[in-house]
Structures are given as C-alpha cells and as structure tokens.
Amino acid sequence: MTPRLLVVTAVAAERDAVVRALSSRPSEHPLPGRRMALRTPTATVLAAGVGPAAAAAGTAAALASAPYDLVVSAGIAGGFEPVARIGSTLVADAIVAADLGAEGPEGFIPVAELGYGTSAHRPPPELSRRVAEALGAEYGPLLTVSTVTGSAERAAELIKRHPGAVGEAMEGFGVAEAATAHRVPVLEIRTVANPVGPRDRASWRVPDALDALTEAFTLLRKQPDLLDVGDPHE
Template sequence: MTPRLLVVTAVAAERDAVVRGLGGTATERPVPGGRVLLRTALADVLAAGVGPAAAAAGTAAALAAAEYALVVSAGIAGGFPPGAPVGATVVADALVAADLGAEGPEGFLPVAALGFGTSEHRPPEALSRRVAEVLGAAYGPVLTVSTATGTAARAAELTRRHPGAVAEAMEGFGVAEAAAAHKLPVLELRTVSNPVGPRDRAAWRIGEALEALADAFARLGKEPAVLGVGERT
C-alpha cells in the first residue's frame, strides 16, 4: 500500500493553498457529515471548520472513512515575536490546549492539572524536527485557543505560561485529539499572518501567509519521505 497523508485546515483558502503547493490537481471525495475533501497524489486535504471542536469532528469523520499514515493540522496563524515573525513558517513540538481548563485564585489551571485528561499532544520528535529543518521553520509549542488573542496582556500571559511558544491558532489540539483516538501521529505546520497581540487587521498579511503555506507544502511534496508518506510499502 502507499501510506497517505491527511491534512486538515480550518477554511477553504488554507485548503486550497495546501492543494496548490502539492501540485494543484485534486479530485473531490465525500466524507461523513456532508464534508468534501480534496484528494491529491500525496494527501487528502480537508477544510474542517474553525475552532477545536469543528477540527476534531471533521478529522474524526475523515479518519473513519479511510486509512492514513499521518495527520497534519495546517493553516495560517498568529506568531509570537521575535521567534516567529510575519511570513515565518512554524512547526509544533507540542500541540497545546492553551485555554482549556479553569480559572482559580492562583490563576489558570490547565485541564490536565484538574485531572480531566491531557492538555497537549506531541508529534514524534524525529519527524517534527526533521520537517522544521527541511522548511527552515521556527520550532516550539503551537497553542490552540478558542478565542484569538487581541491584547498585549493576553499575549504576555500566554508566553509566561508557555515559554518558547511560536504560534497561536484555533484547530491543532482538536485535530490531535482525533488523531490520538485513531492511534495516529500528528503534526502541526503553520505560516504566520500576524503577530499575537493587539488586534490590528490592517497589519495582517493573510495573502502572504497563504503563499508561504503553499510553498511549504510544495517543498514537502518534493520530499515525501520526510513525512513517511508516498513511499511503496
């Protein structure tokens, strides 16, 4: 068999950038729940929706319908300066549920500290490091939030709780939860459209980040062995 890749994005613009990077030729394939993914030679690419719940549901539906070797959460993100400036590519060494938990007198308590499960998933280290190396990407935790950061105070709090965090997005942990339920490895790859901090849409560079996303997948598509897919077994 030929191991395949499932790439999960939030929205169609991210999905289309991934497909463009992988060669631009894709066929539609329905999955349960009324969703449609795009199948390329190397990967199936699904726009599952915004936020961790939609990401988990969409990923789970796709994984129930076909077999994959690896699941990748991909898209654009906010980057934590100075390590991940606008235009940078980032690869996660951990996919972290940054706002899943409870507030207490001592501050935020992650869900793991409450005894209700895990707060993070880790990709295979050799895999994530190799992908980061090939792409020249910033490497560190990528935080999954349900409410995007819009203030300097919130950005400072997140970096205090998660030293070394390179980016903030809204789907990675949800994708990872579904992958873990199917006992599959997960990876998160993002390109930075804006700094994490005060909300300033005029400063966002969404088009540039989408082009960087397409470029990242074009480079990986030329070296599928880096991901452990596309090889005859």
Template sequence: MRALIVTAVPPERDAVLAGLAACGSDFGRGPDPDSGPGSGEGRPTVLAAGVGPAAAAAATAAELTSAALAGRPYALVVSAGIGGGFAPVQPPDLVVASTIVAADLGADTPDGFRSVAALGFGTDTVHVPGDLARAVADRLRAVLGPVLTVSTVTGTAARAAELAARHPGAVAEAMEGFGVAQAAAASGVPVLEVRAVSNPVGPRDRAAWRIPDALDALAGAFGKIAPVIEGWTRHG
C-alpha cells in the same frame, strides 16, 4: 498509506493543494478537495474542517473513521493553516509544532489559570513525532516550538504576555491544532502541525495582518515538505 491534511477554511485548503500540486510528484497530485478520501494510494486528502477545535476534531475523526472502515487508513494527520506568531516570530514566518497545546482548556482560579491536566481531568498536550517535526522544520527553515490552540484568538498585549509566560517557547497560536490532534490520537495516528504566521499575537491591528503573504508561504511550505511527508507515510 496516505496523509490527511486538515485546515480550517477553504483558502487554507486551496493553498495547501496548490503547494502539493506544484511539487510535481504523484504524492502532490492529491484528490479533488470535495472528493472525500484520496483516490489513490499515497495521495493525501486535504480538508477544510471549519473554525475551532470542535469542528476540527469532528471532521478529522469522521474522515479517519471513514478511511479505516474502507480499508485505506491514514498514516499521518497534519493540522495546517495560518496563525498568530509569538515574538520574535513575524509574518510570514513558518512554524512547526514540537507539541500541540490546548492553551485555554481549564479553569480560572483565584491563583490564576489551571489547565485541564492540572485539574486532573485529562491532557492539554499532544506530542508530535520529534524526528518528523525536526525534518519538516529543517526543510522549511521554520521555527520549531509549541503551537497553542485557543478557542478565542488573542486580542490584547496582556493576554499575549500571559500565554507566553504560561507556555515558554510557544511560537504560534491557532484554533484547530489540538482538536485535530485529539482525533488523531484517538485513532492511533501520528500528528503534525504546520503554520504560516499571518500576524503577531497581541492587539488586533488589521493593518499588520499579512494573510495573503501567509497563504503564499503555506503553499510554498507544502511544495517543499511533500517528499518528507511522503517518506513518513511510507516508512515512518
């Protein structure tokens, strides 16, 4: 069985594909990114799904459904890309999600933000397989912790402090993980999130962005963890 790796934009997809190709295994030699479901048993599909949780969820759900109907279901979904890091995480560190959290899905109230879970309307957290997350983090020497999904990227110190206070131990924020995770959960498929940090969470300081370095780190990460993911998809 295969892994489905979902990124937001083509540069992230291409970094993941480069890392997989560099690892030298059959697993790493995945299909062309525009070819749809992987062409061989055990080979991953890597998608650029679009920016934000809605686009990520839609593309992930469509691919999972298509693969299941074709009799080639996925064993694992991975949300991957670059993102912002909460201190002390710094660019271009790697992070692995222990949980995937919808950080701004809920309501503002006079008493502060209330999550969708607190409101009784659903869940705001998707759990990942703990053994897999730890194995991937160990392989990468990455920081393991909650990764937040936001629909609006944080741009102020006040917002960064608020998120950090509401989600102790959060290591990063990005825009797609929870959408990918919800689609995976609906199909009964385990999910993982791996991010390379391109900037600190907080004021938007373009001079501090290290996007090329983060993409290089993302490529290197998938070259290293391909055997871990391959083992999970076969035996997890």
C-alpha cells in the same frame, strides 16, 4: 490507492493553499457528515471548520472513513514576536490546549491539572524536528485557543504560561485529539499572518501567509521521504 496523508485546515483558502503545492489535478472526495475534501494522489486535504471542536469532528470523520498513516494540522497562525515574524513557518514540538481548563485564585489551571484529560499532544519528535529543519521553520509549542488573542496583556500571559511558544491558532489541539484517538501520529505546520497581541486587522498579511503555506508544502513535496507528499503524475 487511498492517500496515506491527511491534511486538515480550518477554511477553504488554507486547504487550497496546501493543494496548490501537492497537485494541479485534485478531485473532490466526500466524507461523512456532508463534508467535502480535496484528494491528490498522495494526500486528502480537508477544510474542517474553525475552532477545536470543528477540527476534531472533521478529522475524526476522515479517519473513520479510511486508513491514514499521518495527520497534519495546517494553516495560518499568529506568531509570537520576535521569534515568529509575519511570513515565517512554524512547526509544533507540542500541540497545546492553551485555554482549556479553569480559573482559580492563583490563575489559570490547565485541564490536565484538573484531572480531566490532557493539555498537550507531542508530535513524533524526530519527525517534527526533521520537518522543521527542512522548512527552515521555528520549532516550539503551538498553542490552540478558542478565542484569538487581542491584547498585549493576553499575549504576555500566554508566553508566561507556555515559555517558548511560537504561535497560536484555533484548530491544532482538536486535530490532535482526533488523531490520537485513532492512534495516528500528528504534526502541526503553520505560517504566520500576524503577530500575537493587540488586534490590528490592517497589519495582517493573510495572502502572504497563504503563499508561505503553499511554499512550505512545495518544499515537502520536493522531499518525498519526509511525508510522502510527492505527486507521481508530475
């Protein structure tokens, strides 16, 4: 039976962190475009690549190849302090294209205000809230950027434009665009590896964030009514 859940990450380390929580016996699953996903009894997990374009292309390929009931954009992220600290879990109430638009005399103009599409996708509110509560997650807008924030000034600008934002990553909006085009609901779940702000690689805690990602999906697996991510072979 085809798993009903599609999980899309950027890179293999994130994919593997999710798969570790779902099954000890994943199988390789080829997708169009010479992409390879890992399949567990209840989920297909794809590392689609970095950035919104790669995420959208990979998600669209997977959705065109088989029916799915839910798509989850998952991985690690930067967190907006003090709300989202390193190691915490984030669930999106809105998946926002934070830098898709134009610069004008008075500042940034989102693409939606330009009349060229949407600037945000809304996950199913009841489902996303329940998932956030189950994971003990921070719940708020998750921003998708094409360039990772590297200064305090940029972080402050994003918070001013998107009050309540809990984190930023590079793929969620691309995943959501593809899911919406296929009329499949979408969630975004991330764990925090670093604070959004001045770029300081020494402060990043990527292994800790990947462990937290595994733990988040382990909690979901133990509550199969949420996403149907239980492994029937365990």
